[in-house]
Amino acid sequence: MTTTPFGQSTVLGYPRIGGNRELKKAVEAHWAGRIDAAELERTAARLRSEVWLTLRNADLDAIPSNTFSYYDHVLDTAVAVGAVPERFRRLGLSDLDTYFAMARGVDTEPALELTKWFDTNYHYLVPEIGPETVFAADPAKALQEYAEARALDLRTRPVLVGPATFLLLAKPSTPGYDPFDRLDDLVGAYADLLGALADAGVEWVQLDEPAYVADRVPAEIDALRETYARLGALDRRPQIFVATYFGDLGDALPALLDTPVEALGLDLVAGPGNLRRLAGSGPLRGRTIVAGLVDGHNVWRTDLTAAVTAGAVAYGLADHLAVSTSCSLLHVPVDLSVETYLDPALRERLAFARQKVDEVVLLSRALRDGTAHLPRPLPAPPATWHNTEVRARLAALSPTDRRRSDYPLRAAAQQERLQLPALPTTTIGSFPQTDALRRARAALRAGTLDAPGYDQVIRDEIARVIRFQEELGLDVLVHGEPERNDMVQYFGEQLDGFAATDHGWVQSYGSRCVRPPIIHGDVARRAPMTVAWSTYAQSLTPKPVKGMLTGPVTILAWSFVRTDQPLADTADQVALALRDECHDLEAAGISVIQVDEPALRETLPLRRADQKAYLDWAIDAFRLATSGIADHTQLHTHLCYSEFGEVITAIDALDADVTSIEASRSKMEILQDLQSIGYARGVGPGIWDIHSPRIPTQTELVTALRHAVSAVPAQRLWVNPDCGLKTRTYPEVQSTLKHLTAAATEVRNH
Ligand code: GLN
Ligand code: ZN
Numbered sequence: 188m189t190t191t192p193f194g195q196s197t198v199l200g201y202p203r204i205g206g207n208r209e210l211k212k213a214v215e216a217h218w219a220g221r222i223d224a225a226e227l228e229r230t231a232a233r234l235r236s237e238v239w240l241t242l243r244n245a246d247l248d249a250i251p252s253n254t255f256s257y258y259d260h261v262l263d264t265a266v267a268v269g270a271v272p273e274r275f276r277r278l279g280l281s282d283l284d285t286y287f288a289m290a291r292g293v294d295t296e297p298a299l300e301l302t303k304w305f306d307t308n309y310h311y312l313v314p315e316i317g318p319e320t321v322f323a324a325d326p327a328k329a330l331q332e333y334a335e336a337r338a339l340d341l342r343t344r345p346v347l348v349g350p351a352t353f354l355l356l357a358k359p360s361t362p363g364y365d366p367f368d369r370l371d372d373l374v375g376a377y378a379d380l381l382g383a384l385a386d387a388g389v390e391w392v393q394l395d396e397p398a399y400v401a402d403r404v405p406a407e408i409d410a411l412r413e414t415y416a417r418l419g420a421l422d423r424r425p426q427i428f429v430a431t432y433f434g435d436l437g438d439a440l441p442a443l444l445d446t447p448v449e450a451l452g453l454d455l456v457a458g459p460g461n462l463r464r465l466a467g468s469g470p471l472r473g474r475t476i477v478a479g480l481v482d483g484h485n486v487w488r489t490d491l492t493a494a495v496t497a498g499a500v501a502y503g504l505a506d507h508l509a510v511s512t513s514c515s516l517l518h519v520p521v522d523l524s525v526e527t528y529l530d531p532a533l534r535e536r537l538a539f540a541r542q543k544v545d546e547v548v549l550l551s552r553a554l555r556d557g558t559a560h561l562p563r564p565l566p567a568p569p570a571t572w573h574n575t576e577v578r579a580r581l582a583a584l585s586p587t588d589r590r591r592s593d594y595p596l597r598a599a600a601q602q603e604r605l606q607l608p609a610l611p612t613t614t615i616g617s618f619p620q621t622d623a624l625r626r627a628r629a630a631l632r633a634g635t636l637d638a639p640g641y642d643q644v645i646r647d648e649i650a651r652v653i654r655f656q657e658e659l660g661l662d663v664l665v666h667g668e669p670e671r672n673d674m675v676q677y678f679g680e681q682l683d684g685f686a687a688t689d690h691g692w693v694q695s696y697g698s699r700c701v702r703p704p705i706i707h708g709d710v711a712r713r714a715p716m717t718v719a720w721s722t723y724a725q726s727l728t729p730k731p732v733k734g735m736l737t738g739p740v741t742i743l744a745w746s747f748v749r750t751d752q753p754l755a756d757t758a759d760q761v762a763l764a765l766r767d768e769c770h771d772l773e774a775a776g777i778s779v780i781q782v783d784e785p786a787l788r789e790t791l792p793l794r795r796a797d798q799k800a801y802l803d804w805a806i807d808a809f810r811l812a813t814s815g816i817a818d819h820t821q822l823h824t825h826l827c828y829s830e831f832g833e834v835i836t837a838i839d840a841l842d843a844d845v846t847s848i849e850a851s852r853s854k855m856e857i858l859q860d861l862q863s864i865g866y867a868r869g870v871g872p873g874i875w876d877i878h879s880p881r882i883p884t885q886t887e888l889v890t891a892l893r894h895a896v897s898a899v900p901a902q903r904l905w906v907n908p909d910c911g912l913k914t915r916t917y918p919e920v921q922s923t924l925k926h927l928t929a930a931a932t933e934v935r936n937h
Contacts, residue, residue, distance in 0.1 A: 190426065191342075191390045193450050193475040193509050194249025196551040199393070199430050199483065200346060200515025201242065202540050203255045204694050205234045206522055211698040214257060218291075224283050231255065232335060239336050239343065245544045249509060251393060252332040252343035254517075257283075258290040258697045261311035261356060262299070264348040265289075268376045269323035272299075272315045272360060290697055297879065300358065301696055303789045303828075305397060305433045307484065307518050308703070308745060310696035314353065317360030322372050324379035330387050337388075345384060349394035349429065350377050351411045356398060367410070374414050381424040391450070392425040394418075396443075397514075400434035400458060401793040412442040419447030428452060432479060432514035434793050435460040441468050450475035455497050456482040456513040462497065465504050476505035479513035481538075481546045486519055486691075486705060486747040488538045489546045491553065491561045498554045510551040516540035519747075520691035520702075532569045533686055533707050568751075572708025574683065581759055589810035592818055594868055597844060600819035604778060605731055609901040610892070610931045611662040613871065615825050615847060616735050616781065617911035618652045618667035619920060628672070645670045646723060653727045659921075660928045663779055664732045666724035668913070674737045674783065675745040679704030682764055683711040685746070705747045706757060712764035715771045722775045733823060734772035734780040736765055739808040744786035755804035765812035773820050780820060782813055784841070785827035785910075788834050798833055806840045813843070823847065823869075827910055835860050845869030849909045855891065858898040870899055873909030874930075875923050880915070882922045888930035896934060906931040 204210045213230040216222045235255045242250045256263050265271065266286060274296050275289050290312055292298035299312040329345040336343040348356075350373045357366040377394075384392055399411060418427060429443055430452035436443075440461065443451055453461040455478055465476065478501045480494040502508045522541040526534060538546060553561050591597060627644040630636035636644075652667035671677040679685040685704045692700040717734060725732040739761040748757055769780055792801050813822050824843040831838065838846055838861065850857045850872035857872055874891040875883055895904055906927060912920050 193391060193426070193428065193477070193507060195508075195555070196247050196510050196547045197249035197344075197477065198242070198247065198251065198512045198516055198544060198547060199395075199432065199452065199479070200251060200254040200260075200517050201238050201544075202517055202519070202521045202694070203234065203238070204521070204692060204700060205237070206525070206690070208692055208700055210234055210257075211700055214698045218287070224281070227257075227283075231257065235332060235335060236339060239339055239341055241541065242544060243339075243341060245541075246548045247544055249391070250336070250341055250343045251346045252336050253329045253345040253347065254515065255332060257286065259310075259312050260346075261304075261314065261348055261353070262286065262290060263328060264353055265312075265314045267325050267329060267347060267380060268350075268353070268373060269325055270314050270316060270320055273319065305401075306790055306793060307433075308693070308695055308701065308789075309518060311356065314357040314366075315360040316354065316357040316366035316369055317364050318369075319360065320369060322369070322376035324376045324383060326380050326383040329380070329384065333384070333387060333389055342388075342390060344391040344393050344428065345389060346393040346395065346430075347377075347380070349396040349414075350374050351407070351414055352396045352398035355407070367407070370410055370414065374417055377418060378421055378424075381418060381421060381427075385423045385425050389425045391428055393428045393430050393452075395430045395432075396439075397430075397432050399436055399439035400431055400454070402795050403437075403439065405438075408439050408442050411439055412445050415443060415446035415448050426450070428475070428477065430477065432457070432483070434458045436464065440464045444468050444471070444474070448474075450477055450507075450509070452477035452479060452511060453501075454479040454513040455501070456480070457484065462500055462504075465501065471505050473506050475507040475509055476501050477509045477511045479511050480550055481510075481512045481543050483512035483514040483516050483543065484518050485750065486537050486539060487750060488536055488542070488565070489550070490564070491546065491550060492558065492564065494550055495553050495558055495561070498550060502554055508554065510547050510554065512543055512547060516543055518693060519543065520688065520693055522690075525690050526688050528689060529686060532572075533705070536565060536568075536707070537705070539691070568708070572684070574709035574711050577709050577711050577760055577763060580763055581756070584759075584811070589807055589814055591814045591816070591822075591842060594842075594844070597818045597821075598868075600817075601821045601844060604819045605663075605821065607662055608935065610896075610904055610906050610935050612906045612928050612931050613661060613663040613733070613847070614656075614665055614908055614924070615873075615911045616665050616668050616733070616783070617671070617913035618655075618665070618669070619915055619917050620669070620913055621648070621917070624648060624669055645720070649720065649724050650727055653724055653732070655921075657728060657730065659924045661924070662730065664724070664728060664730050665735060666720055666732055668735060668911070670720055673701070675742050676702065676704055678716060678737055678742060679706075679746060681713065681716045682761075683713060684708040684760070685710070701745070703746050706743070706749050708749070710757065710760035710764055712767050716768055718768070718771050718775050721772055721777055725775075725777060731778045734769070734777040736768060736780065736782045736812075738782045738784035738787075738824070739765060739812055740790065740805045741784050741786040744790045753804075755808070758804060758808035759811055762808040762811035766815045769813060769816050773816050778820060779823060780813075780816065781823035781825060782809065782843075783825045784809060785825065787826055787837065788828050788831060791834060795833070802834065802837045802840075806837055809841050821845065825910070831857065831860065836864050839864055839866045843868065845871060845905055847871035847873065847905060847907050849873050855894055855898070858895055862898060867903075869903045869905055871905030871907040873907060875908040875927060877909045877912060877915055880919060882919055883926060885926040885929050885933070888926050889933050892930055892934045901935070
């Protein structure tokens with residue numbers, strides 16, 4: 188085995204989408220048949236070499252590879268270990284088409300499940316592992332990227348998801364099976380991968396084990412130790428760097444130090460306990476510590492002086508130290524330098540991926556040569572970011588501001604006003620974005636359509652959506668959200684304290700990118716944000732139309748949030764703005780208000796010990812936003828994702844009158860779960876999986892509803908899809924909603 192030093196500065200990964208989302212465009216062009224596989228591959232190779240050259244030119248001396256992906260790095264690792272389920276193999280497609288089939292599904296085969304990557308906004312494809320999975324090393328992609336970089340005269344460090352994390356993220360291909368049982372076999376495949384990399388001259392490999400920053404049982408920690416003891420004992424292998432991120436490693440830290448791995452990566456931003464643990468772990472025996480000092484998960488410039496202090500502690504403990512980002516830079520936008528329109532006072536406080544690389548290099552130098560060359564600290568933020576009025580309002584809040592009256596009182600007042608039938612039908616909010624809408628948006632941007640003209644297009648669309656729902660016979664209508672590009676951005680654009688970027692795209696999943704707003708100052712509402720659209724919609728129909736807001740937790744989850752005050756305080760500021768909006772909607776005659784919190788679950792801290800504090804402030808903020816309304820105004824909330832686990836009691840604590848919830852994939856288990864915690868208000872378990880183009884039959888929906896009625900009385904049971912309809916087409920929506928309303932009628936009449 189070679190023993191080249193690790194290097195002094197690195198990143199755990201870099202955005203792969205390209206500065207102008209070139210990858211998204213190329214991949215989508217390929218899917219649409221506009222470019223062939225060879226052209227797609229050329230674009231990909233160009234993007235990879237651009238990243239490597241960028242990193243080299245920034246003077247980073249340890250550069251990762253195999254961080255590129257056509258869709259997702261977990262899927263890439265699945266391919267690298269041969270974990271391609273038989274249901275995709277038997278399609279007999281090319282490697283690339285098999286890959287995309289797993290990612291997106293084909294007519295006959297649904298895709299792998301997509302789920303959140305830890306507490307980020309990135310989604311990975313869930314490997315399907317069972318007793319039948321035949322692991323076999325397939326190092327082709329890692330070797331090819333390594334060779335491409337070699338051609339640029341770079342020796343890179345291939346990155347793979349580590350075997351333990353890979354299985355902990357996997358789901359069983361057959362119910363009841365535990366994928367982790369396959370660890371032994373999987374490690375065999377990793378051994379072969381490492382052998383192949385070593386044969387190609389690879390000196391370092393990075394194996395990511397972030398699953399160990401969450402609570403793990405002792406057996407899982409032992410398995411981690413055994414895994415790396417075994418890989419470490421191989422005589423034909425590169426040096427191993429185990430990277431961890433998103434939090435404290437806890438007991439897994441000493442376990443990894445028991446093994447021969449040559450380098451260990453620790454997140455010193457999200458895992459402040461890691462340093463303490465490291466200090467208590469005894470001699471590091473020639474090991475390299477890769478100190479994640481630059482936050483890869485947020486957009487703020489690093490406080491370099493503080494980072495040098497933390498880095499110096501780590502340096503004192505380790506024989507070798509490399510400075511790194513806390514996690515892959517995948518989670519931040521590519522380059523701040525193209526944001527020419529940002530407020531300069533904000534801009535100077537930000538660092539995107541490219542700037543964070545410079546920070547890593549600066550820090551690494553400062554740790555060795557002293558801090559003389561560090562830039563001066565930032566001046567205080569501009570006074571205009573501070574809102575005295577909002578702060579005074581927050582300081583004056585009392586617990587009663589977060590409490591509505593008892594549910595039975597509310598329920599009676601609402602029923603008297605709304606006169607809803609049993610099994611009321613509704614949808615979650617958005618309707619499909621039509622071509623006419625997209626054209627109007629483009630024309631507005633291009634300046635060929637003026638604001639009044641655009642507003643007219645939106646009004647026409649709302650009128651159409653209302654008529655459409657009336658024809659279908661839905662009971663509680665929505666306006667369809669045609670004016671919203673995105674459910675967070677829409678509010679961010681109208682609130683003080685938020686800034687939008689022009690090019691700050693971040694990969695969310697596959698070719699989908701999002702542009703999260705940045706919350707930098709005190710949040711305040713300048714004017715009503717949704718009232719005009721909602722009241723217009725309501726004016727067109729005697730049926731109730733839901734006012735539609737995004738909740739404080741989701742607004743924070745899908746933004747980059749300031750770190751100079753507790754998240755709870757920022758959440759409460761957003762909540763106050765929403766509270767005022769609720770008030771105005773109500774005053775304008777809106778009788779049902781829905782406040783969506785699809786992200787409640789996703790920002791749940793990874794460690795149980797931190798979850799209560801999070802849920803406390805999250806629930807408090809939601810209740811602050813929503814409890815200013817009268818008893819006779821019906822409050823709905825909508826939550827995505829069906830596996831709620833720890834947050835199930837939080838659903839009750841939100842105290843909404845009606846909770847619509849993703850459930851069609853979990854076969855309604857959620858109803859039992861809700862019942863077990865004593866939830867006794869309205870609930871709408873989604874009976875149509877809107878993530879799939881499949882149109883459910885009326886019979887199927889009737890079966891689902893009958894099943895649901897056995898768990899929840901019909902008076903409290905709502906009939907609705909899983910989520911918003913914006914990703915579906917009108918023909919799909921029309922057929923399904925027809926089945927849905929007919930199914931409700933059928934079950935109502937027994
Ligand atoms: N009201 C939103 C919509 O229908 C909710 C979206 C979501 O839950 N992600 O689009
Ligand atoms: Zn949803």
